[in-house]
Amino acid sequence: MRRALTVLFALLIAMPCAAEGWVPRRDGFLLIWESIRRPAEEQITPEFDDVQLGDLGFTEISYACERHILDDAENFRPNDPLLLSDALVWLYRTRNVDELDAMEEGDLPVLLARYPLVEPDADLSARLSRDMLFQMIRSLDAMLAEEIHEVSFYADDFHGNGTAFGETFDMNALTAAHRTFPPDTLVRVINQDNGLTVTVRVNDRGPYVEGRDMDLSLAAFEEVADRSNGVIRARFQRLGDQSLVDMCTQEAQRFQKRITRDVRFHRGIPHVWQVGKKLSLGANRFFVVRGVTYPDGTHMRTQDWVGTDERFHFTPAIAGTYIFLVGTADGRRREMRMIVQQCGGQQ
Incomplete structure (x- = not known):
């Protein structure tokens, strides 16, 4: 499987420029970031001179730099072509395949030996198209999903x-302890020997035993194996941050992010949400929530203007379809629908 994916990507590298052209660094990074379903904490201070508050991707790019996923530099060069070397480093770092200090550009030969996304002699200065980047994302995630890990548990002590x-x-x-996954990451652990699964939330660091990749809480371990087993072989499916995963289905949340081409929510209005779960809306430009229509047909007119450092909060109390009417400072409007449900599919 790895060989087939590598060959396919090698063919893509050899193709002429895709119809939409080479993907800019900003767009490429945002594609990579969104694919891991990890929230970016709000930022106020710019990390780069050429990515300022209010710019598309400011929050994600600034947060990633603060977390050392992006290298510290004076400029990010958001509109320059994305090069293969940068895309590889960003992919490995966002997937937490190793410690950050072991994922520099100089470490790419070692990382590529473990996860061969391109041929060993690939030109790392090659420009990437959007299609090439998507293929790399899919290939790496497929490889990671097939890895076998040693998993144990910790309990009474x-x-x-x-x-x-x-x-x-x-x-x-x-819950679980993992050395590199961010806190609140949801991971589906699949026992390789019996097929039993459990979904856990990372809330600790570890394990610190050579060769071991995760420690489960006792309750989580007993979902997939008998305590007497001590250690199991398992595969991981990283679902994303708990705030971006539908806890009813354990599938990734899908969000409506754009009001217009230039006005974009940081996270957005989800297609599906849960009763009693708080929704917070912020954007890269001023926007207005003109009103909300409730499942029973009641319309609440709000006219709430929201600045770049402010948030509109909404917590649905009943199940059904909600309609948000949002707009921009220049008068454009858009309706966004959100289906709210109880876990278990009860409406």
């Missing part, structure tokens, strides 16, 4: 202690 992220460890909750 740690119950009630603090985790690396400031929580109290509860061996009866469905």
